[in-house]
Amino acid sequence: MSVPLGDEATWSEASGPGRPRQARLASLLYAPAEARDRSRRIYAAVLDESPRIREGNFETIGADDLERLFHLYDAAFFRGSLSEMLQEDRAYPMAFRLSRRLTRAAGQTIRLVRRVRRGPTVVEQAEYEISVSTTLLFNTFHEVDREVVVGGLACADRLEALQRIFEHELLHLAEFLGWGRSSCSAENFHALSRRIFAHEGVRHDLVTPREQAAAAFGVRVGDAVEFDMEGARLLGRVNRITRRATVLVEDPAGVLFTDGRRYQTFYVPLSLLRRV
Numbered sequence: 339m340s341v342p343l344g345d346e347a348t349w350s351e352a353s354g355p356g357r358p359r360q361a362r363l364a365s366l367l368y369a370p371a372e373a374r375d376r377s378r379r380i381y382a383a384v385l386d387e388s389p390r391i392r393e394g395n396f397e398t399i400g401a402d403d404l405e406r407l408f409h410l411y412d413a414a415f416f417r418g419s420l421s422e423m424l425q426e427d428r429a430y431p432m433a434f435r436l437s438r439r440l441t442r443a444a445g446q447t448i449r450l451v452r453r454v455r456r457g458p459t460v461v462e463q464a465e466y467e468i469s470v471s472t473t474l475l476f477n478t479f480h481e482v483d484r485e486v487v488v489g490g491l492a493c494a495d496r497l498e499a500l501q502r503i504f505e506h507e508l509l510h511l512a513e514f515l516g517w518g519r520s521s522c523s524a525e526n527f528h529a530l531s532r533r534i535f536a537h538e539g540v541r542h543d544l545v546t547p548r549e550q551a552a553a554a555f556g557v558r559v560g561d562a563v564e565f566d567m568e569g570a571r572l573l574g575r576v577n578r579i580t581r582r583a584t585v586l587v588e589d590p591a592g593v594l595f596t597d598g599r600r601y602q603t604f605y606v607p608l609s610l611l612r613r614v
């Protein structure tokens with residue numbers, strides 16, 4: 339008669355990143371047209387099921403929409419293996435978050451490992467969270483009118499952009515679950531992204547706050563601008579744009595810059611600048 343190894347031992351042997359999972363994930367392969375079909379069906383399902391996302395250029399989104407996307411993608415592209423692996427690792431359900439702070443990366447997938455006591459032993463417990471940037475999502479398909487490419491694929495609207503972002507993050511999750519680590523600058527990621535989603539890259543050109551400023555206020559780095567400061571009209575040049583513009587105004591009492599001139603630096607709200 340065999341003696342059970344006990345819950346802990348069984349758990350640590352039966353799960354976690356490793357060869358079986360890697361083989362399972364590497365066996366996923368969809369031709370580009372097939373990947374497109376499946377993602378179009380998810381697009382339609384979201385419009386059908388979400389209480390907020392009612393059109394391609396939706397105006398509101400909830401974290402539950404990300405969870406909905408997860409289940410649709412897991413079923414359509416991963417044969418349910420993402421939920422299964424998460425369950426095996428006791429990391430199910432995972433967390434989904436909308437982030438205003440992400441202004442460069444369009445999304446983020448985090449693997450957090452905690453050491454927890456389980457019976458007499460201490461084990462490592464992984465937790466996962468996928469965040470999507472609402473700043474970039476809602477800046478895009480808003481005032482700036484141009485082609486938008488995510489993962490090497492052109493996006494027709496906000497929902498398509500969200501799908502490409504989410505697909506990228508799901509690949510991070512899959513790598514974490516299969517390999518224990520993930521990097522979208524490494525070849526393994528590129529191979530998975532081509533085979534599963536037919537992505538042709540790992541970058542995005544969603545509209546950043548800087549580009550949004552140019553569209554909304556017509557102000558770009560290098561522009562000559564004027565603005566009022568304590569009753570005086572100042573003339574300067576835009577040096578940098580974040581949430582405000584950094585404007586350099588020539589002033590004999592200012593700081594010496596590398597061009598041999600002296601400037602005072604002002605941080606001016608974009609709405610107060612006028613181009614001259």
Ligand SMILES: [Zn+2]
Pocket residue numbers: 506510521522540
């Ligand atoms: Zn990435």
